[in-house]
Amino acid sequence: MAFELPKLGYEYAALEPHIDARTMEIHYTKHHQAYINNLNNAIAGTDMENRTLAELMTGVSKLPVAVRNNGGGHFNHTLFWTVMTPNGGGLPKGDLLDAINRYFGSFDKFKEQFSNAGMTRFGSGWAWLIKAGDDLKITSTPNQDNPLMDLAETKGTPILGVDVWEHAYYLKYQNRRNEYLAAFWNVVNWEEAGRRFK
Amino acid sequence: MPFELPKLSYAPDALQPYISKQTIDFHYGKHHQAYVNNLNNLIPGTRFEQATLDQIIKEADGGIFNNGAQIWNHTFYFESFSPAGPREPSGQLATAIANSFGSFGNFKEQFTKSSVTLFGSGWAWLVRKPDGSLEIVQEPNAGNPLRNGMVPILTCDVWEHAYYLDYQNRRPDYLQAFWNILDWEIISKRF
Ligand SMILES: [Fe+2]
Ligand SMILES: [Fe+2]
DSSP: OOOOOOOOOOOOOGGTTTHHHHHHHIIIIIIIIIHHHHHHHHHHHHGGGGHHHHHHHGGGGGGEEEEEEHHHHHHHHHHHHHTTTTTTOOOOHHHHHHHHHHHHHHHHHHHHHHHHHHHHHOOOOOEEEETTTTTTEEEEEETTTTTSSSTTTOOOOEEEEEEGGGTTTTTTTTHHHHHHHHHHHTTHHHHHHHHOOO | OOOOOOOSSSTTTTTTTSSOHHHHIIIIIIIIHHHHHHHHHHHHHHHHHHOOHHHHHOOHHHHHHHHHHHHHHHHHHHTTEEEEESOOOOOHHHHHEEEEEEEHHHHHHHEEEHHOOOOSSSEEEEOTTSSSSSEEEEETTTGGGGTTTTTEEEEEEGGGGTHHHHHHOOOHHHHHHTTBBBBBHHTTTTT
């Protein structure tokens, strides 16, 4: 089964002014689509075609680098679109908020550490909030790696992720990654993050 | 002496339409400047306080390496361009390129491919190896081939910030434009 571009749950302009429509359209229709096309090419005619995306991720250290890069790209962007919403922002709820308070001291301290993980990722990559056993952790990965990958330095289940490749913010924020990361909090879909935490 | 942003030898709009003034304003004025500022903030009190960029590239790690190498790389990159220079190599470098790659056309094709396929942020390089031969290498992020004992001749910045305002996801279009602004008189002097 070839992988396909998942439907976006909102319009390209829906996250304005925090993420502009042009960035959304290029990011989704060009970048994400290219990862999917390249992934499909990399697995065509092999037994990798019978594996789920999650299975490819957890065994990626033994697979071709094109699967790591493009499978990661597909997984990460698929997650990214769902953890944002036009009605986002505010505070997480219930168990997730409790866990964040417990592990990071407060929601503000969590935000600060997560933003810092995004700011200090040199080059292209992602910052993550993950569940690792009973722990919540903040981590970051280079390029299109993610914490599900068996080769990740810090492994776990992604709860929230933010893309800090320059293509995610350059048209609107240029060199100001800090402003993009500040704006991200206005569109975070905490309901979705909460589901991923369960 | 703190490090300083070197002057550009051309106006910020001089490379249009291949690279826009807006891109130069951010790339040179913000990114390159930030690497200079960051390095100057990082080195006081370390063993690199009096170091040259070459020493930093060969010996440092972490933030000092990243920012030091990015200063060197961007200086080298911006220096390769001019609004009106010879767009093909001549003399010894032309001969060396023909010997190593078959022809200038083949070299362009291979260098373009190396630049387009570098995954993530980084730099494609034409280098002279210790045995005198030429090679094309990819370096991720701030990577610089001086660290591996090679002599850089030409580089292309493929961080997305180098082309995103002008070409967005179309890195191959940026590479096509790149060949129209290289000044091979300047590049030949490095060989
Ligand atoms: Fe992305
Ligand atoms: Fe750059």
